[in-house]
Amino acid sequence: MSDTTNSGPVLAADGTPLKRSLARALRMQKIRALMLIAPLLLFVLLTFILPIADMLFRSVENQIVSETLPRTVVALADWDSESGEAPDEEVFTALAEDMKIAAEAKLHTRVGSRLNYENPGISSLFRKAGRKAKKWDIENDGPFKEKFLDIHKNWGSPDVWRTIQVYSPKLTNGYFLNAADMKKGADGAEWRPENEQIYWTLFIRTLIMSLAITTSCIILGYPVAWILANLPSRSANLLMILVLLPFWTSLLVRTSAWKVMLQQQGVINETLVWLGLVADDARLVMINNQFGTIVAMTHILLPFMILPMYSVMQTINPTYLRAAKSLGATNWTSFWRVYFPQSVPGIGAGSILVFILSIGYYITPELVGGTKGVFISNRIAFHISSSLNWGLAAALGTILLVVVLGLYWAYDKIVGIDNVKLG
């Protein structure tokens, strides 16, 4: 094109702007490319992105109260929770009406258990009231305040009513406060009593132990990756099979093997006692604590550290080391100043992989962690499958996700994500 000096848009041979002409020529190609990845895109959307979005939403969703008790919520809006007294008859009538409908649809227990997360004991109030409410005639059976108080005196407690009032909006931050060991008190958010705080400890423990696992993976994996990258290919292949061997064994089997190794009557303790290094009555406690979790998870995640390190180290030309030595550097200086900096991208990739995997690990801490070695994921699993408090599980999961993204961002700022290479 000769019109580089021309300030107007460059034109194609037929006079249309070149950009449009180019876009038209490429459109078909783009559509075809999109069609090729469409099945995968759809699959990912349906099985990954939508469920995650749904779970994230559950951490703030709170429609159950306002949907099941619509009249009560409206009537309760004017009640002053600071008054120290239960609401008046109008609210109780609304509750009786809502309760009757809910009990007929068998929905009252669900609201009960929802509110029970926030104020233990409410569940039984709802169950008992629901049973009675089914027989009530709303038009004639009033006043209901006494009837409710007859069922259980706690219906007169302002605390119960404040819980209902606080959790009547459609969205709530209650789950998140809960996940951060806080609760909605009379004056907004407040800390839970010391003996009820568990999640902070768990989050911090999860982060620290994940870091410990990542560090031990780096320390153990680096030499292995180095040997792999520097051996002649025949022996390197054999060693690679040994590195990959754990992948071919079930995770459960591997974890159980660690149980056999580490327990007090286990292989290691028996050997130490037999060698006389440890007294029989002072066997080492190596399982059902943090040590056990770190050992077992380091073993399980080690290949994820070795593989990216190896593939990066493979690309480092050995002449660099020779060059460094010819320039007068000792073996250590050559390694530290020339080889190591070039292998950092592999360490970065491996660390991110291992750290993110371990922060969400579940099976191994569950099996060998005892009470001191469990992770936040074990608590999430508990809320998903046992306590059925999915909102709290979702909030804990969301916090975990945000923490990981935050760390990822920090990593990008400090090391630079372009410095991560998988090969």
Next chain:
Amino acid sequence: MADTATNDAFVEFARVQKSYDGETLVVKDLNLQMPKGEFLTMLGPSGSGKTTCLMMLAGFETATHGEIRLDGREINNIPPHKRGIGMVFQNYALFPHMTIAENLSFPLEVRKMGKSEREEKIKRALDMVEMGAFGGRRPAQLSGGQQQRVALARALVFEPELVLMDEPLGALDKQLREKMQFEITHLAHELGITTVYVTHDQTEALTMSDRVAVFDDGRIQQLDPPDTLYEEPKNSFVAQFIGENNTLEGVVKEINNGLALVQLDGGELIDCKPVHDSVVPGARTRVSIRPERVEYNKERLQEGAHTLKAEVLEFIYMGDIFRTRLRVAGNDEFVIKTRNAPDQVRLKPGQQIEIGWLSEDCRALDA
């Protein structure tokens, strides 16, 4: 060549052997002495042992047998980083995570040199290769030729007395290579550095070196200045390897007054200069003649010189020279080169001519 240590040799290989697998010798009985300030090239086909020799000198390979001396001191057991030998690698080996200035600073830092002294030396070295403005860049941001210059500057910045270069120009294009050949020799002579240069490119070896060691089969076949090497090859390998060469085979009839009479396999007789020890009456020999030394203009030939009949097979116009392929004594690959001069005859395919040469240009070598 003597295998005793000579005191004036700066670099010396004495009866050096090298084997990797304990079965075959890659380097067989290498003896070599280099005076200070010499530019010596190790030339040879791949697998001839030249790079192994260089690596032994640098300290990356250990000699299986024999001694390597540097400035009179045996260095066999000195690790590479203590030898103080500068080295330029084939792929430059510039550290990719350091800038150019940091690359040059590296050898000075490991020598615990002060910052101001370092900066001064780096600047001088970069200016020397005309890369002064590139100190802050990374190797990946430079072109091949620029990387080459930096690699050279890095090998020289700590002022080594000996510099080794392992096919440093292999990755450059032809024009740049020729320019760098000139610059490297110029620098080496200017700084008075002793240089060992490894290449498989014979033109490079001829144009750059004070002396060339032609390697083959783990031995030095000939060690001589470029002109001697080209004009007086000592055996047929060197004659074949250096420059273009015509070969005719025959049997030595007699040797008189330093001239050998050779009967070619086709029956023709020619006079040759006997060079190789194996050239004795009755022995088979291989006769080598350079294409540019062949004359077909009868008037220019010596009185009484033997001539051979030849048929022109192909005439190639190459600009500055004409290259003509002939059939001579049954050899279809006999090539002659003539300068493109105004009076030069352009031969035509099919033409029958007579060719001849000075008998000292025709060298009888080993069969």
